Amino acid sequence: MLKSVSVGGGFRILKDGMLRIALRGSWKFTDDELLQHVAPIMASHQKFWGDLPGPYLITVLPIAEKPNNAQAGGTGLGDAFAFYSTPNMELDRHFEHGLAHEHMHTWIPFLVGPMSPENNGLEEAWLSEGFTDLFTYRLLVRDGMAPIEETVETLNGIMFTYAFSPARNATNATLGAEFWRDQAMQRMPYQRGLLIAAYIDDRLRRDSGGAYDLEDVMLAMRRIADAASTNDDKPTLRANFIAAAKSVGADISSVLKRFVDNADLIFLPEDIWVPCEKLETNEIAEFYRGFKGGRTRANGNVVVGVDPYGPAYAAGLRDGMKQ
Ligand SMILES: [Zn+2]
Incomplete structure (x- = not known):
C-alpha cells in the first residue's frame, strides 16, 4: 500500500x-520555533525504536480561519505527515501530541x-491507535517535552471519558462496524486501547519481576515484522502482539479476549504508576437531568419531556412549567 501527499505552490x-517541513502562510509562531518543537519529538521516537534518523516530511497547510476556534488535523503517511490547521493554532500540547501521535x-x-x-483494520484500532497514544504520552514525558502534571491531567481525562462513554461496553466487533457512524464509538478504541496497553504493561512488569514490560513486547513485534521475508509473511497486528508477548514468556490472549472482544470494563491497579501518584477508582453517580434540556431551551424555557421516573419529576418539575 502506498500513501503520499502532494502539495504545490x-x-x-x-x-x-x-527532517523537512514544507509550509506556507503566516502563523502565530516562527518557522524556527516550529522546527524546534518538531525535531526533538522525531529524535525521541527514533531513539526509542533504535532507528537512525530517516527522511521525514511534514506538509503544513493553512485552512480558513475560524475565530476563537483553532482547528487542526492530519494524516500519518509512514514517513510523512500531512498536516492542516487554521492559522490561529498555537504550538501547545494539543499540537505536540497530534504531531507526536502521527509520527508514532x-x-x-x-x-x-x-x-x-x-x-x-478497524478491529485492531485498539492497538494501532490506543498503543500509539500510550507511547506518544510516555515518550513526551520521558524525553522532557511534556510536564508530568499535564500528562496526569490528560490521562485522568481519558479515563473519565472512557468510564462515562456510551460506547464503553461495545464489543470490538460493534466498534468496528459503528466506527464511522458514531463519535463515541470512534473514540473508544483510543481510550480502551490506551488502558489495555497500560494494563498489560503493568502485568508484564509484575509477572516478570520487573524484567519485561510492554516496551520489550513492542520492540519484539518490530523484530518479528522485520524478520519476515515478504509482506505477506508478516503476522497482522494482533497475531504479532500475541507472538511477541510469548517471546517474553507472557500469554496475553485471555486479556485480549476480555478487554478487546468482550469489552469487559478495565480497572487499573492503584499502584500502576507508583512512584508517581496512586491511581484512584471511584464510583460517581451518572448525571441525569430528568427532562429534555435542549428541547426545553428551544421551547422558550418552558419545560418539556419530564421523565416521570426521573429525579426532576420527583423534585416536582412538570411539563409546561417555565424555567
Ligand atoms: Zn492515529
Missing part, C-alpha cells in the same frame, strides 16, 4: 537533518504490523 522548505504511527502500526485487511 509557494512553500517554504525548512530542514533539520533528515510510522512504527505503530506501519513497522510492527501490518493491520489486518479485514474491515480496514
